[in-house]
Amino acid sequence: MTKHYVLAAGGTGGHMVPAAALATELTRRGHHVALVSDARGVRFPGLFDGIQTHVLPAGRFAGGPLGYAKALREMWRGRAMARQLYRDARPAAVIGFGGYPAMPALLAAFAAGIPTAVHEQNAVLGRVNRLVARRVDAIATSYDRTERLPERLMGKTHLVGNPVREAVLALRSRPYPLLEEDGIFRVLVTGGSQGASILSKVVPAGLAMLPPAFRRRLQVTHQARIEDIDAARALYAEHQIAADLATYLPDMPEQLAWAHVVIGRAGASTIAELTAAGRPAILVPLATATDDHQTANAREMTAIGGARTIPQSRFTAVELAKQMQKLGLDPVALENAAGRARSIGRPDAVSDLADLVESLDAPPARLPVPRRQQKAAFA
Known part of the structure; x- marks a missing residue:
């Protein structure tokens, strides 16, 4: 039976990628x-x-009393616009993926009696999802343990994982790239959609400290910020x-396919892709991430032996070189780490999330029929 669904997500990649995967499914x-x-x-x-x-206004609660007042006005205006959208579209359910832009859509759904769910990508329940968790009909999580999720809500909580792109999921059927003792050792460095300056400074210097025989085997693909890229390129060249x-890697799934090890942040999408593909990693959680959620994201993969986590405060060239030698000088151990990373991947995440969404049976329409029939928003 064909139904209409509204997906509400904040404007960052961590929220948008899983929403897009669910939309496709x-x-x-x-x-x-x-x-x-x-x-x-x-x-x-x-x-x-x-x-x-649909773009809805949604204020961000910051900037003191005046900022809060402005955010509330914007939220209320967005809620009114969402209610009008629902009158036209009659959605079976509204699914939130976090971020302040999801809030007006969920508030409107609560007022209209439309079934709701939220999906949490991180290992710590995000602020918007915390605000609405008590009122939604279902909570979908990505980790066995989700911090700041009240025990009393576990009855409506479902572990589904974090959906990834089909091109990344397809890597599960490809073997870990062959690593011969004297062969090319491919390193992928990525700091997320915005890059990470600290990686551009520390990684070239750390790799330069490796033994010459190991250093000569390296083939690095490095995503860097535009303001960092020239300096990083010069460092690599200096140490041969x-x-x-590049500032953007359009073929990221293919880069991931050939990587022997990944050095990067511990964002939710990064962890989901690493475990889906089965790639070992050196993770440097973003120190300023809200509620330190990137450190929490990295725990499961690190505990099982699929990654090594270095806090940003201790992420130095010396520490990176030490961890790279531990990983790279033992091909068997590295392949085992890849297998451990793959073992906690959740390849059925998008299917399981779609099943959960379809189970949110919409009640009979409770909204008044518009005075003037308009073309449905989903026509």
Whole structure:
């Protein structure tokens, strides 16, 4: 039976990628889907092609009393716009993926009696999801343990994992790249969609401290910020390390396919992709992440032996070189680490999430019929 669903997500990649994966799966199942986000979210290239998108105002609670007052006004205005959208579209359910832009859509759904769920990508329940957790009908999580999720809500909590792109999921069927004792050792360095300056400073210097025989084997692909890329390129060249640098890697799944080890942040999408593909990593959690959620994200993968985590305060060239030698000088141990990373991947995340969404049976419509019939938002 064809239904209409609204997906509400904040404008960052961590929220938008799983929302896009669910949109694709629900559309494949014959449903109609619309996205509610902010101006940033609807501009992500290629994620929501063919999906109706709606920009709603949503304030961010910051800046003291005046900032809070402005945010509340924007939230209320966004809620009113979402209610009008629901009158036209009659969604079966509204699914939130976190971020302040998801809040107006969920508030409108509560007022309209529309079933709701939220998906949490991180190992710590995010602020918006914490605010609405008590009122939603279901909570989908990505980790066995989710901090700041009240015990009393476990009855409606479902572990599904964090959906990843199909191109990344396809890597599960490909073996870990062959690593011969004297062969090329491929390193992928990525700091997320915005890059990470500390990686551009520490990684070239750390790799330069490796034994010459190991250093000569390296082939580095490094995503860097535009303001850091020239300095990082010069460091690699100075130490004769083969390296390709770019501010954006459009073929990230293919880069991940050939990587022997990944050095990067511990964002939710990064962890999900590493465990889906089965790639060992050296993780440097973002020190300023809200509630230190990146450190929490890295714990499961680190505990099982699929990654090594270095706090940003201790992420130095010396420490990186030490960890790289431990990983790279034992091909068997490295392949075992890849297998451990893969063992905690959740390849059925998007299917399980779609099943959960479909189970949110919509009650009979409780909204008043518009005085003037308008074209449905999902037509």
